[in-house]
Amino acid sequence: MRAPISDLPVIFDRVSMVAGGRTILDRVSTTIEPGEPTLVVGPNGAGKSTLLRLCMGLATPSDGRVTWGGRADAKPTRRAFVFQRPVMLRRTVAANIAYSLAQAGLAREDRAARVPRLLAQVGLSELAQRPARRLSGGEQQRLALARALARDPDLLLLDEPTASLDPAATRSVEEIVRAAASSGIKVVMASHDLGQVRRLAGNVIFLVRGALREHVAADAFLNTPSTPEAAAFVRGDLVV
């Protein structure tokens, strides 16, 4: 059942996040539009995860507001999230996908048909009956992607999904993400890997210590960064 309305654009209106007396995000205003993937980049602790969690509606801003397609109600029916370390339900690979389909409101008979397609989409067909928690890190991340895609999202949020993966596993995750993006799903992905920005980004949100420094096209960010921090980041210097 596709919801008729979209969650896009996601608008951040002077959004701040304070936790334990520490400001994690400081008055961030930006708009996430449909189109090419947006990569959220910046050093550790810049607020990338918090921005994504707010974008998903998993967290509520301390100040300011987030709207989805003009609506402030945060029900995540058209959004999906892939965590850096996804939790595998204590079930088989296929059952993990079926679970996500069921939560997305798909009838039992439709689930049976979609599970194999999603498995094929992420290259896990052979492992369908394996316990999910026995998979390797890369396979778990691909299963998490299949679960997310099962929700038929129009906004797919990924929090450094390849941070703890080797290059081969990273490549297969990126291929799935790229395929999702070209099928019309808006991808918003946190990363601190400049190579990944080059490979995937249509535009870039650059955060430093909770503040939004740039939200520009990837070309502009990589070739003509307008802030000294971004220039340092693109040069490969350490930005803290």
Next chain:
Amino acid sequence: MQDGLNAWQLIASGDATLLAIVQLSLVVSLSAVAIAALVGLPLGALLALTHFPGRGVAIVVLNAFMGLPPVVVGLAVYLLLSRSGPLGGFGILFTPPAMVIAQAILIVPIIAALSRQTIEDLWLEYRDELTAMDVGPAGRVATLLWDARLSLLTALLAGFGRAAAEVGAVMIVGGNIEGFTRTMTTTIALETSKGNLPLALGLGLVLIALVLAINAAAWSVRVWSERQAG
């Protein structure tokens, strides 16, 4: 040594009285576990997933009630079910159903307290993922109970062990009536006091063997299930 030999002979001969006692004990304790699970698992899940004023007190009380003295539970159920008690009209005092009720009350706190801890730990792990999948409250409980099933089996076994081993509650509300409400533990107590040590010892061995067998079965289920779904 002589007593020990007689006990083995008694078991080996499959004495009808002995079998009836063993059967009643099993039926009563397993029924109590089933009923206590129906109450205790949702109660544990509820405590694990909700936050309300006095939750800490509720958890402390529940944990403390894991050690409820069986004779006290027996007495309370006795007062409820006796002719002049509020539930006296059912006329089930000194029947197996009364024993099931008493044992179920005894082990609800054990099952609820252990499942509360298990489910709360799993919820910490699952919270973000289930929230992102937009799983509602009922779905969360169902998911957590199912995914924690192997650990919850241990909680049920703890409850069963407690029910099968207790004597005070079934003695008071069952009355230890021969051929009707006599269980293994009440028989052991009675025969020991009469000096009939062979039967007492034999039943003691049967009791331990049964508890072992049920735990072994549960362990096999656990190992098999882990292989299936991790």
